[in-house]
Structures are given as C-alpha cells and as structure tokens.
Amino acid sequence: MKLLVTGGAGYVGSVCAARLIESGHEVVVLDDLSTGHADAVPSGARFVEGDINEVIGSVLAEGFDGVLHFAAKSLVGESMVDPAKYWQGNVVTSLRLLDAMREHGTPRLVFSSTAATYGEPEEVPIAESAPTRPTNTYGATKLAIDHAITSYAAAHGLAAVSLRYFNVAGAHGPVGERHAVETHLIPLVLQVALGQREQIQIYGEDWPTEDGTCVRDYIHVTDLADAHLLSLEHAVAGEHRIYNLGNGTGFSVKQVIDTCREVTGHPIPAVIAPRRAGDPAVLVASSERARTDLGWKPERADLTGIVRDAWEFTRSRQEA
Numbered sequence: 223m224k225l226l227v228t229g230g231a232g233y234v235g236s237v238c239a240a241r242l243i244e245s246g247h248e249v250v251v252l253d254d255l256s257t258g259h260a261d262a263v264p265s266g267a268r269f270v271e272g273d274i275n276e277v278i279g280s281v282l283a284e285g286f287d288g289v290l291h292f293a294a295k296s297l298v299g300e301s302m303v304d305p306a307k308y309w310q311g312n313v314v315t316s317l318r319l320l321d322a323m324r325e326h327g328t329p330r331l332v333f334s335s336t337a338a339t340y341g342e343p344e345e346v347p348i349a350e351s352a353p354t355r356p357t358n359t360y361g362a363t364k365l366a367i368d369h370a371i372t373s374y375a376a377a378h379g380l381a382a383v384s385l386r387y388f389n390v391a392g393a394h395g396p397v398g399e400r401h402a403v404e405t406h407l408i409p410l411v412l413q414v415a416l417g418q419r420e421q422i423q424i425y426g427e428d429w430p431t432e433d434g435t436c437v438r439d440y441i442h443v444t445d446l447a448d449a450h451l452l453s454l455e456h457a458v459a460g461e462h463r464i465y466n467l468g469n470g471t472g473f474s475v476k477q478v479i480d481t482c483r484e485v486t487g488h489p490i491p492a493v494i495a496p497r498r499a500g501d502p503a504v505l506v507a508s509s510e511r512a513r514t515d516l517g518w519k520p521e522r523a524d525l526t527g528i529v530r531d532a533w534e535f536t537r538s539r540q541e542a
C-alpha cells in the first residue's frame with residue numbers, strides 16, 4: 223500500500239514508518255518537526271516537511287491507500303494551561319485531515335488515540351466499553367477526534383481504526399524516544415543513569431497497590447507498530463473500530479526503577495514526593511478485543527527487555 227504517516231519524525235510514528243517499510247509498503251512521512259527529528263525519518267521513506275494544516279490537501283492529491291495519523295500535541299500538563307494549542311493542534315488539524323481524505327478519496331485511517339480518553343477507571347483492566355471521562359484537555363481532544371472519525375466513517379465510508387495506547391516504551395533498533403520535554407517514566411529514570419538528572423521522584427508510596435506506588439501498563443513500541451499494520455489490513459469501509467493496546471500486565475513505579483537499576487547497573491537514587499492530583503492508582507489495558515479481532519499479541523511484554531531496548535537506544539545517542 224502507499225501510505226501517508228503524519229508525525230513520522232516523532233517517536234511512535236518513526237518506528238511505525240520503519241516497520242511499514244520493512245513490510246514492503248511505500249511510505250511518505252509528513253511532519254512539521256515541531257516535536258520530531260528529521261533524522262528519525264527512516265531512510266526508505268519520502269519526507270515532506272510541513273504542517274498538516276497547510277499542506278495536507280496537496281499531499282493527499284497524489285493518491286494514497288491510507289493515512290496513519292500520529293501527529294499531535296501530547297503533553298498532559300501543557301494541555302491544561304494552554305488548551306487552545308490542543309484544540310487547534312489536535313482537533314482542528316485532524317478535521318482538516320479528515321476533510322482532505324474525503325476530498326481525495328483516501329480510503330483508510332489508523333489514528334493514535336490514548337488511554338487518557340478513559341480518565342479515572344471504574345474497573346481494571348480497562349476495556350473499550352469503559353466510560354470515557356477524560357480528566358485532562360489532551361484526553362478530551364483525542365476523544366473528540368475519535369467521535370469525529372466515527373461520524374466520518376459512517377457518513378463517507380472511511381475504513382477507520384483508533385488505537386488507544388497505554389504507556390509506550392522501548393526502542394526499535396536505532397529509533398527511540400527523544401522528547402525535548404520528557405514526561406514518561408522509563409526515559410526519565412534512564413536520564414538519572416546517564417547522569418543528566420540527579421534522582422527520580424516517586425509520586426506517592428501510599429497507593430492501594432502491592433508496593434504502594436502507581437501501576438501502569440507498558441507496551442513495547444515495536445509491538446505497537448505491529449498493531450498498526452494489522453489495523454490497516456482489518457479496517458472495514460464504513461466502520462470505525464477502537465482497540466486498547468497494552469500488555470495487560472501492570473508494573474509499579476518501583477518495579478520500573480528496580481528494572482532500570484538492574485539493566486543499567488546504576489544505583490538510580492529515588493525520592494518520595496507527594497501524590498499528584500489526577501493520577502489513578504492503577505491503569506492497565508484489556509487488549510482482548512485487539513487479540514480477537516486483529517490477531518495481535520504483544521511479543522515483547524517483558525519489562526526487562528523493554529528497558530534494555532530503551533537503554534541501548536539512549537546510550538547509543540549519547541555516544542553519537
């Protein structure tokens with residue numbers, strides 16, 4: 223297939239673009255480099271540098287079999303203090319993409335949605351049938367886009383899949399996580415091992431979990447990329463399918479830090495800080511629907527392997 227990857231210079235998009243090329247697809251990456259890196263675009267892809275809002279019509283006019291839409295603003299804290307950036311950057315931009323796809327007859331869409339669409343869960347593991355009550359603007363904008371996709375699929379025959387990722391981690395060979403503003407636990411802990419940060423903060427050790435720290439679901443970025451390939455194959459015209467993607471196994475903050483200590487050999491000092499408002503105790507995905515419908519299963523669920531891949535990537539960047 224000939225595929226457009228928006229946000230393909232970012233973390234998840236660049237790994238997916240690489241995986242699509244490895245599987246024989248023709249890939250064009252569209253990215254404005256607002257948070258991405260030109261050197262993350264895989265060499266087998268054609269790179270168009272530009273903002274979706276400005277160039278999407280002319281790009282799609284050349285004809286594509288599908289779009290994988292990763293481009294977004296995705297910092298939860300920032301979304302609360304600068305909501306316009308998120309409603310414009312996520313919702314308005316995605317509507318422009320949907321309209322351009324309709325105009326040029328692009329038949330398939332795979333969209334990066336998020337666990338943040340659910341908010342505080344009533345039950346874990348979280349299934350797709352769980353209520354969607356986002357507790358931050360970022361999650362609200364992603365949910366709004368999901369709603370828009372549902373109606374475009376029904377009205378215009380788009381074959382669409384939204385993938386709601388839990389915590390993405392690890393690296394795919396030379397492509398990994400390089401956010402200028404890092405908020406994700408594993409890269410933050412690895413920054414301590416590299417000497418770029420003195421210590422890691424643990425937000426509360428009095429949560430109702432086994433060791434008192436929050437539990438999250440970490441999915442290897444290569445497993446996530448594989449779910450995108452399967453979604454392209456299984457997308458059905460006129461339908462919008464939604465799948466949660468996680469390992470289905472939770473790891474506590476302390477377990478993650480201990481694993482990083484083992485993998486790096488660094489003592490990684492940690493300090494206990496107060497709980498953060500809005501942090502649920504446990505967030506774990508049920509990915510049963512993705513397993514049943516797409517035949518997807520995580521092949522790299524082991525936390526040590528996820529951390530090792532992230533560490534090898536981080537160290538190689540350090541030495542480069």
Ligand SMILES: NC(=O)c1ccc[n+]([C@@H]2O[C@H](COP(=O)([O-])OP(=O)(O)OC[C@H]3O[C@@H](n4cnc5c(N)ncnc54)[C@H](O)[C@@H]3O)[C@@H](O)[C@H]2O)c1
Pocket residue numbers: 228229230231232233234235252253254255256257258259272273274275291292293294295296311315334335336337386387388389390391401406
């Ligand atoms: N990383 C995670 O743990 C995680 C979890 C859940 C969902 N997601 C979603 O997955 C997607 C990818 O996340 P990521 O961590 O790779 O983020 P990222 O910031 O590394 O990548 C996003 C890319 O989109 C580009 N971009 C943003 N706005 C654009 C625009 N208007 N036009 C063209 N390019 C634009 C950026 O330059 C960047 O390269 C996002 O939609 C994010 O919300 C990520």
